[in-house]
Amino acid sequence: MIIDVHGHYTTAPPALEAWRTRQIAGAKDPSERPRASELVISDDDIRETIEKNQLKFMKERGTDLTIFSPRASFMAHHIGDFEVSSTWAAIQNELCHRVCQLFPDHFVPAAMLPQSPGVDPKTCIPELVTSVEQYGAVAINLNPDPSGGHWTAPPLTDRHWYPIYETMVEYDIPAMIHVSTSCNPAFHTTGAHYINADTTAFMQLIQGDLFRDFPTLRFVIPHGGGAAPYHWGRYRGLAQALKKPRLAEHLLNNVFFDTCVYHQPGVDLLTEVVPVENVLFASEMIGAVREIDPDTGHHYDDTRRYVEKSRLSEPQKRLVFEGNARRVYPRLDATLKKRGK
């Protein structure tokens, strides 16, 4: 079985964006905001967007199951206040839930949170609870920078975030650390902000001792861990300079990297440098890079090819494709086992 731990509903029906556009227009005046009930998307609308896109590619590429969350760039937590984020998160999580109900063999949900700059993260707990208990979410996406490129939130090791971590531990769900759209012109969203956030989060975790407080807390750092594996020597050395334990002991029981690295040498480096137990297959397909690589004739984001061609042994590939995901996402494993898988 091949599990892709990083998929977003990037192909949602246009009605979703149209509703959001109205919500943004009314961000400053609550009376102008559309009601959630004004968004109408039929099951057939959903089926069409999935069958012609994600599911088509999954079949072509031979992947079986995707952990599916709302489009990352659409989260845009920097827009409006908590109420705006809250309504938006509820709509998006419910929509992903519907996708997963319509295609239960292929999609399992992860939730976005109704984060908002400067707002206490504990306000996110009700949506988190709904997502896990009613929608069967097996993970959350946690945005370390709800300001969208101004980085006004405290580091992930700060007690500011602890209410979310406590709930994650209670439900035994991991978080993917994933920012959203950059509203800072210095940072291109998918080319700079996403990758920088991955690197930043990893370094914040090196600096702190978060997993002493939460030994079972688990984070997945997407996009192959940003710059971290490429600069693994730098990070090992910085941990040393900060008098931290070795990375294996300090972070690697709790921190995992996905394989959203869009060329062979990158995946080769990732699988050479990071212990295989810490690498989870993912593609973020139909995401940041949708093009076909003229040098290979394949989509850049067809990451299964790179993992297959890496130096990993077959048992190691089984871990990357399936075993690690079942271990890091126990609710996914339980869901699959219930289905006899």
Added chain:
Amino acid sequence: MIIDVHGHYTTAPPALEAWRTRQIAGAKDPSERPRASELVISDDDIRETIEKNQLKFMKERGTDLTIFSPRASFMAHHIGDFEVSSTWAAIQNELCHRVCQLFPDHFVPAAMLPQSPGVDPKTCIPELVTSVEQYGAVAINLNPDPSGGHWTAPPLTDRHWYPIYETMVEYDIPAMIHVSTSCNPAFHTTGAHYINADTTAFMQLIQGDLFRDFPTLRFVIPHGGGAAPYHWGRYRGLAQALKKPRLAEHLLNNVFFDTCVYHQPGVDLLTEVVPVENVLFASEMIGAVREIDPDTGHHYDDTRRYVEKSRLSEPQKRLVFEGNARRVYPRLDATLKKRGK
């Protein structure tokens, strides 16, 4: 000959930092600021700091010449106003000039600029001119984020920066794109801010068409280009999505990466992915990572070892160690030729 294009005076006599501490204390009140003449550092002070540190390592590691600039984290352009930055840059550039005069066979200067957040970059030109004409600087360090982690400056492709580029082109000197200390608690200076800045700069250059306006302008992106080579497929794909030419044509006549990547697999990836003409040897020794790697018994920043062990052929290594630096830094080449080297 082995040329290290990335060295900073990280070991300057303590009097420098003491003076700066007084300057910072007086940042808000000009009458409290120390005069430049109050900083006294003798030639013997300089000799001692260099002979016991940089020069000692250069001899041990077999590198010949370092392009030497003020300590990057000390630039701290976010502190004070233009006058503070201006006095500080003048002091630091003169100090590096003195190092290079005392050890002319081993050090050639690069200048920091008196940047200040929100101040027109053309105010930096007089210091740039002094550094090139009087001190023999062969390059500058350009900070894309003088705010120190708040990223309030326009992207490097904006006309905001053109006065500096025009002067660079006039003198035919490259700029290393190098941020300074982060005052944003989200970003560890050397573990996040430096690497993020490299990645951010590279993506800004992909988004723009800067080298259409300045076909001979040259940038060196340090720390192995941040995350760029590891995510080379992502950047190739994003350039495609943005309808830009291929990276080779769009950027690689003008953008170069150094080898400050502190482990073998990182340098292997860099030299595999990036054309050899675009890779310049550098170590940033006695810099961000001063530790010894317990796995190898060698300093992390002894990057010559990694380049030597890479798959590059001997002629390719000559390019990385010397040829590319002479081409990208023509004033260095001229200086060396004058000396019969």
